[in-house]
Amino acid sequence: MGDSAYSFSLTTFSRTGKLLQIEYALNAVANGRTSLGICTEDGVVIATDKKLASPLVDIDKVSKVEMITDSTGFVFSGVGPDYRVLVRKARKSSQAYKRHYGETQPVSQLVKQTASVMQEYTQSGGVRPFGVSLLVAGVDGDGKTRLYQVDPSGAYFGWKATAIGKNYINAKNFLEKRYQDDMELEDAIHTALLTLREGFEGEMNSHNIEVGVVRNGKFEVLTPAQIQDYLDEAN
């Protein structure tokens, strides 16, 4: 990691005690397309806005919600290429876990591992922090569903529901009003879609958003057809 000429870290403390590179990374996240997640007892939903620059883009080939193990998935806001590096590393680490223990890596362990990688990039020579915040949906070692956010600094938080990226403040307020502890997964998916629509520029349809769901201990990315069904129900 880093050239021999760059054995020093590029992320250094300011006089006021801040790590400016991390602050700037968070700005990159806040400029990214909105993502959100809701955690219920019977499942987790994560979703993101997939709007792209031109109608000529082959949007179905773009993949923002990614499976890491068969019971966990990621979505992000921020710099896409940085995200793909993290997805690769997370997939490799969870396969290594399976190889050692014979079991699927619980989501809390995956989150700790990924957060640890992101923190390394704030304290290593010649590298910059990742310009993404992740939302991680999955099943934990105790069998319960979890939703985590991981930031460029490597800090991670468990959430009942949250939003990141553009317009995240409005989205979080919306979620706060609608979230209930005894929500069911189907309600959560509807709420997630409504929240996404709130801040959506232009018309939201089943091709310009992406939704991932943890259901019955398994993670899946919904097809446009499945999303369309939910959108139809909402109307």
Place this chain on the structure above:
Amino acid sequence: MSILEYNGAAMIAMAGKDCVGIAADRRLGIQAQTVSTDFTKVFKMNDTIHVGLGGLATDVQTLHNILKFRMGLYELREEREMTPQVFSHLLSTLLYEKRFGPYFVEPIVAGLDAKTNKPFLSSMDLIGAPVQTKDFVVSGTCTGNLYGMCETLYKPDLEPDALFETLAQALLASVDRDALSGWGGVVHIITKDGVTTRELKGRQD
């Protein structure tokens, strides 16, 4: 002389009705010379897992320490206990990592699934090839004797007290015809209510 026969060992693990037992001899020798008659080869890893490590004594102790280390880390990180299946898989991976310079230990794992109370038994060779069985597993310098005794005396679904008798008789009879194992024995019976440990007095030769 095989390095696996340098110190001597005999061990059996057997499944009963909602219980498992694991037994081992007590001898530590340096080839023909007996050096200790209270050498521990079976280790409690947690309330539901016992591991028997038979083979070169230095590797028995080193592997035990490595397993304690890995288990401790797992429990701290995951905030839950390791299950026998995960432990066995981990042990297999650990051994294979030393494929071209192995630990000279052939372990057996005995455990109880915490939720179902079903017995778990596995054994592996020194490079981690695992085998899972429903009845019994053996390891050591007299495996021929051990297999013969177990095959003869074993019955499925034995209660803990009967399991103890079966294990004790199988072990004691097997080690008598092996110069490198014996000098006493230990039997652990594991049930959901706890572990009962008994020492065996056999032929002291």
